[in-house]
Amino acid sequence: MSERLPKPTSLWEYANPRRFMALSGFLLPFVAVGTAAALLIGLIWGFFFTPDDYRQGSTVKIIYIHVPSAMVAINAWLMMLVASLIWLIRRHHVSALAAKAAAPVGATMTLIALATGAIWGQPMWGTWWAWDPRLTSFLVLFLFYLGYMALWAAIENDDTAAELTSVLCIVGSVFAVLSRYALVFWNQGLHQGASLSLDKEENVSDVFYWPLLFCLAGFVGFFILLILVRTRTEVRARRMKALQARERMA
Amino acid sequence: MMPELGKYAAEVLSAYAVTITLMVALLLISLRQSARTRRALRDVEAARKNRSGKESATDV
Amino acid sequence: MIALLKRDLALAIRAGGGFGLALAFFLIVVTLTPFAVGPDSATLATIAAGILWLGALLSCLLSLDRILALDFEDGSLELLATAPIPLEGVATIKAFAHWLTTGLPLTLAAPVLGVLLHLPTDGFFWLTLSLAIGTPALSVIGTFGAALTVGLKRGGLLLSLIVLPLYVPTLIFGAEVARRGTQGMSADTPLALLAGITLATVALLPFASAAAIRINLR
Numbered sequence: 040m041s042e043r044l045p046k047p048t049s050l051w052e053y054a055n056p057r058r059f060m061a062l063s064g065f066l067l068p069f070v071a072v073g074t075a076a077a078l079l080i081g082l083i084w085g086f087f088f089t090p091d092d093y094r095q096g097s098t099v100k101i102i103y104i105h106v107p108s109a110m111v112a113i114n115a116w117l118m119m120l121v122a123s124l125i126w127l128i129r130r131h132h133v134s135a136l137a138a139k140a141a142a143p144v145g146a147t148m149t150l151i152a153l154a155t156g157a158i159w160g161q162p163m164w165g166t167w168w169a170w171d172p173r174l175t176s177f178l179v180l181f182l183f184y185l186g187y188m189a190l191w192a193a194i195e196n197d198d199t200a201a202e203l204t205s206v207l208c209i210v211g212s213v214f215a216v217l218s219r220y221a222l223v224f225w226n227q228g229l230h231q232g233a234s235l236s237l238d239k240e241e242n243v244s245d246v247f248y249w250p251l252l253f254c255l256a257g258f259v260g261f262f263i264l265l266i267l268v269r270t271r272t273e274v275r276a277r278r279m280k281a282l283q284a285r286e287r288m289a
Numbered sequence: 290m291m292p293e294l295g296k297y298a299a300e301v302l303s304a305y306a307v308t309i310t311l312m313v314a315l316l317l318i319s320l321r322q323s324a325r326t327r328r329a330l331r332d333v334e335a336a337r338k339n340r341s342g343k344e345s346a347t348d349v
Numbered sequence: 350m351i352a353l354l355k356r357d358l359a360l361a362i363r364a365g366g367g368f369g370l371a372l373a374f375f376l377i378v379v380t381l382t383p384f385a386v387g388p389d390s391a392t393l394a395t396i397a398a399g400i401l402w403l404g405a406l407l408s409c410l411l412s413l414d415r416i417l418a419l420d421f422e423d424g425s426l427e428l429l430a431t432a433p434i435p436l437e438g439v440a441t442i443k444a445f446a447h448w449l450t451t452g453l454p455l456t457l458a459a460p461v462l463g464v465l466l467h468l469p470t471d472g473f474f475w476l477t478l479s480l481a482i483g484t485p486a487l488s489v490i491g492t493f494g495a496a497l498t499v500g501l502k503r504g505g506l507l508l509s510l511i512v513l514p515l516y517v518p519t520l521i522f523g524a525e526v527a528r529r530g531t532q533g534m535s536a537d538t539p540l541a542l543l544a545g546i547t548l549a550t551v552a553l554l555p556f557a558s559a560a561a562i563r564i565n566l567r
Contacts, residue, residue, distance in 0.1 A: 082305075086305070091295065096295050096296065096297050097295050097297045097298065097301050098297045098300055098301060100301050100305075101300070101301060101304045101305075104304060104305065104308045105304075108308065143315065144315065147311050147312070147315045150311060151307065151308050151311050151312070154304070154307045154308075154311075155304045155307065155308060158300050158303055158304040158307070159300065159304065161300065162297055162300055179514055179517055182510075182513065182514040183514050185510060186507075186510045186511040186514060189507050189510050189511070190497065190498075190507065190511060193498070193501050193504070193507050194500070194501065199500070199564055199565065199567070202564040203497050203561060203564055203565070206497065206557055206560055206561050206564070207497055207511065209557075210493065210515070210554070210557050211514070211515070214514070214515045214517070214518065215514075217517075217518040217546070218514075218517040218518050218521075220518075221517065221518040221521040221522060221542075222517075222521065224521070224522075224525070224538075224539070224542070225521045225525060261312065261316075265315065265316065265319055268319050268320065268323050269319050269322070269323070271323060272319070272322050272323045272326045272327075275323075275326040275327060275330045276326050276330075278330060279326065279329055279330045279333050282330075282333050282334065282337060283333060286337070
């Protein structure tokens with residue numbers, strides 16, 4: 040992967056698998072170090088050096104993993120949607136493989152958000168689970184991830200799988216948004232409002248704000264890191280399949 | 290060093306444990322898959338080069 | 350297109366597949382419910398509308414893989430793809446045929462089964478209405494799922510896994526109409542939303558289904 044390549048003139052050139060491998064191989068160590076640093080700072084700061092909330096006690100510390108994982112869980116699907124659209128419109132293989140690589144990460148993050156939410160909800164709301172719109176839409180999101188991954192796994196031909204999962208991702212996105220609003224209609228919520236928004240009034244207080252930002256950066260970095268690693272795996276696997284197919288033809 | 294977690298220690302610790310377990314597991318699985326594919330691809334490419342020495346190995 | 354519809358209907362009835370099977374499944378779900386939650390009629394009355402919606406949805410799910418699988422196996426799907434009518438039209442007709450043989454009978458059977466579950470009198474009208482409006486969406490969404498999985502050997506379970514999350518909004522609004530109607534509340538808002546979902550899916554999803562069929566046939 041170290042041959043001389045002409046300087047890229049457009050972002051789309053990174054859709055070339057060789058260029059993608061070169062760039063991602065170069066970026067990988069930086070992302071890994073940055074992610075590790077942000078996660079360590081954020082989690083240690085949050086866990087050891089922040090005060091307890093006067094109402095929630097020490098359970099407030101769960102916010103440092105709950106909010107970032109929930110954010111990544113949603114944005115992973117968004118990223119898959121964008122990647123699917125790019126694949127369907129511009130037919131860049133790396134894009135389809137990146138969408139495939141993102142699904143298990145998104146599913147894990149959804150699971151983390153659900154689990155930490157349940158653990159927090161037990162002492163605070165007095166119940167592990169409530170059929171609140173936010174909680175329920177995360178459960179539905181998890182089901183979407185499962186269906187998407189199952190479809191990838193079930194289809195043998197890689198190109199067909201990429202196409203069909205892209206179609207599913209796009210249709211699924213529409214239905215996911217629909218479900219979200221249907222759920223709000225269906226039941227009033229128990230969940231508090233946004234922890235982080237541009238509207239200052241709603242935000243968590245400053246003591247919790249900074250470590251939370253570090254954790255957010257760490258989780259996003261973790262997501263990017265895994266996407267890079269997993270996409271590289273997929274690119275290699277694809278190349279290997281192509282080579283083996285060529286051997287058999289020869 | 291351990292902060293005073295009060296009566297919610299079990300909840301906080303288990304939440305962190307679950308998260309860290311899941312994230313580390315995902316990372317390890319991804320890295321292992323990555324290593325395995327890289328090794329397999331290297332083998333396939335090596336075998337291919339041995340057989341047809343001059344053929345270009347740069348096409349993807 | 351009319352010919353295709355007639356053919357699909359004839360096949361569905363003659364092959365004895367989806368037609369009777371879905372109804373029988375619906376009956377079984379409703380029969381098993383009191384065994385699970387107890388025979389108390391007050392309990393049954395409160396959950397009747399929801400159980401009937403869920404039962405109808407599951408029965409509908411049962412026959413989805415038959416929408417396209419038979420045509421795919423004997424190659425007539427490929428003929429249809431090259432036929433002069435657009436594939437989007439084929440997908441719509443297939444969904445319509447599925448609704449006529451599954452959704453419509455389920456809608457008509459629901460009030461009868463409602464008697465078994467002590468559905469309150471006010472509920473019958475709303476339940477039937479919500480099913481009549483909601484089941485076309487189930488058929489159309491199901492056709493999309495069937496189109497995604499048509500080439501697969503064991504697509505049945507996968508089909509359910511893919512389609513069920515897509516059924517969430519329809520189920521929520523449909524069951525909400527039946528529930529509110531049963532309790533004598535105003536059901537206009539969920540009814541409008543349910544109709545909106547049905548109209549939108551009927552108008553848009555056949556394009557996605559046709560795209561999926563094309564990909565699978567390539």
